Amino acid sequence: MRIGFFGGVREIGGNIILMESNGVGIVFDFGRRFPTSQVFFNDTIKGRPEKGFEDYVELGELPPFRGFYKNELSEEKSLPIEIGGLFFSHAHLDHIGQICYLSDSLKKYMTKGSFATLSYFVEKGIVECMPSNIEIVDGKTVQIGDFKITPYFIDHDVPGAVAYFVETPKGLVIYTGDIYFKGVKSELSNKFVEYAKSLRPYILITEGTRIGWNGIVSNTEPELKEQIKEVASVFKGLIIGNVYEIHLTRIQTFFNAASELGKKFIIHEDYASTLLKYGEFETIASEILNAPNTFVYAPFESKLNIPKEKFVTKDELVSNQVNEILLLNFSHIPELIDIKPIEGSAYIMSGGEPLSSVDPLNTKILENWLSKFNLPLFRIHSPGHASETEILWMAKEINPEILLPIHTQIPERFKVVHANVQVLEKGILTEF
Template sequence: MNLEHTEVKFWGGLRTIGGTIISVQYKDARVIFDYGLIFSPASSIFDGKIKERNVNTVHDYVKLGLVPPIDGVYEKSDIAALDGLLSVEEDNRETAVIISHLHLDHMGGMGMLSPQIPVYLTDETVDLYETLETIGEKVPGHRPNLKKCHFHETFQVGEIKITPIPIDHDVIGACGFHIATPDGAIFYTGDFRLHGRHPELIEQAITKAKELAFDVLIMEGTTLQDIEESKNLIVPDATLPDQLTKEKEVVEKMQAILQETTGLGLFNIYHRNVERVQDIIALKNTSGRKVVFELETAYVADQLLDSKDFAVYVSADTKMEHAAGTLPEWKQALLEKYEHVEAKDMNANPAGYFVQTTYENSLELLDWNVENGAYIHANGTPLGDYDPAYHNLLKLLKYIGLERFVVGTGGHAMPQHLKYVLEKLDPKILVPLHSFHPERLVPDNGRLLLPEYNATYIINEHNMHKQ
């Protein structure tokens, strides 16, 4: 298929939080971004009890609608039983996938792709993925054919030019993309926020995108609410409200809680937020408590951070693995490099420790002296009410008498911040997505386009319209 115009299709993420998948084709070249999965634990068919099949993974994900039926991206052997879908071997287009950041709702489906398809991520993102892969957090399916791209360095797929532009999100390596063809250009923001550690990146991204020039702005709108919920119009405002927790304040709030806690300090975080891991390590100096990570997070810190002043938790299961000689090499290397902490150490001096506890390892709490302790829930899973596991966590903490403190901040811009960035970019055409209510984000000057699935949009003469 050789197109003489630029064709855009929206495959996922239009009215969902995540799952954004969009293709841009010019002549016989095509770029697809992102390739994530929609996170909906309450409604997902894979509920943790249904066992995923290893040999039919791609077939199952396509058949269940978890990834879209896109021609020319899947291996023939993976989709042989799916009628009407062309395999990568049967498609002559040059295709590449570009990933904005390493959250599952933007990259969780990239293992479904044929290893023949190059998948471009920024340098930091590749480094983080390879670290996560080692500790068992690889994507299902094939190992992606990862390629590094670099901030502000343009690369090409056919005649399509892609320029990664750094933005601030709660994961390292995050970027937006400027995507240009001879017919026009798109700026895709990816996910971003103004209340993070690097708000200057957003202003710089605005400047860079306008410098490169674009016709269509594809923009996230995660925090947008229905007009009946929000009860107000969205006005552009870049200021940070007092009630909004800024990323730099998260660790300060943790410190304040620890100062008032006479027992064990515990924290539940998402270790893909590597900068927060770094902030927690620094708490040893201000809190006087030894910072203790589970082995997986310790490996992330060991590989990606210069800060090494932490200990590792050794559970009974880890000791059993070690005795049996089945401990993976990466775990063995951590045990040789870092101080060990066991339950007996913490129980002898609870006030001397600040210890990680993830939801999946919650039964470790039964071995710890948690009297007068504090459980700091800082954006670690389960995140909230929409996840059935969240209620299970609350039930467990109540049962053992452990007080929970919610201290965290999200990775997505507030509605007034979205509007501020929108008006600064001032696009000809706005496509809001990654939102339950994208219609709430309306440009003052440009045209609002709410695209449809299974429709084709054409870019020509620096405009975009439905075919």
């Protein structure tokens, strides 16, 4: 059996993991790289139109997998491995964002939650296609070649996140995906650690996003809720929150804060769109959307299947700002021109875009808007990944024979808790 990392090596995001046995391979995740990790291409410099994705493969930005892409790679440029399927751990763009390159015939496995998020991205034009040949993997075990793959639900800051247990000819391999221990479903992650430990795995492939983040610890959602309420107790105008649209748990936190403060909870229709999608399998999404104090702000006529009485007009929003909490994402910040936040309003960044560490240009644009409308900025957020101490604790508890870090800038840090940490180089298949 061989394992190779073709993305996520000494960087956050862009995970691409290949496992191969007897000429048949399976792949886990196929994500975009963050701008800070881009080497040869970005939104300005792209692959040549006549070459398509081949330029990306040539320079190592995409893996040389045969039978994987919409346009087949030549034999001399591809690995002699049959890819039997691609398994997505969750639907953040750094794990699913390159899905449109993939062959229609390639089977793509994901959870209901990931499919709902992908559908939202497609509707918004963030992902440019709706891929075919998608199979929902909730509760299923899939056999491909020598591999038997079983998903295991964990907590993360997007619905439908899973780890994968892979039975191989050499023993059990576990891939954590991205994991969180401070969310409202933290019991899922804790049960995952307990179960994984009991199986004595051969290999653990683990994320390490927050390794080296200067020991930043996570707040729980109830703690964040109290911080939001603290801001609202001093700033008596409109409270505007910026949350990632697919972060259901954080939307719930702002909803809970609004409810406890006796305020209307007004959400831009982008948030309503994700709540509709998640409501098909997450009860809390429907409860938030149907709550009597929840209203939807749609500056133009909305196509969402929501009762008309749930919509709030611009005039209604503007006239009642002291009694409202509004979720407004960065892409719609020009709405401030019409809203005209009153004196005493405040703006809370809570995981929405732009991410200051990877998008300084848009962060400056945001700061300009807030300055223009005299809105003080508060950062009330807790990253949706395990902290450094939590991720090292998890690795120590599970205690595999071999530990393979991915999705981290400092993979060597795992040597603090494990004697057999192997750091794979990008694009190199290693025999195990």
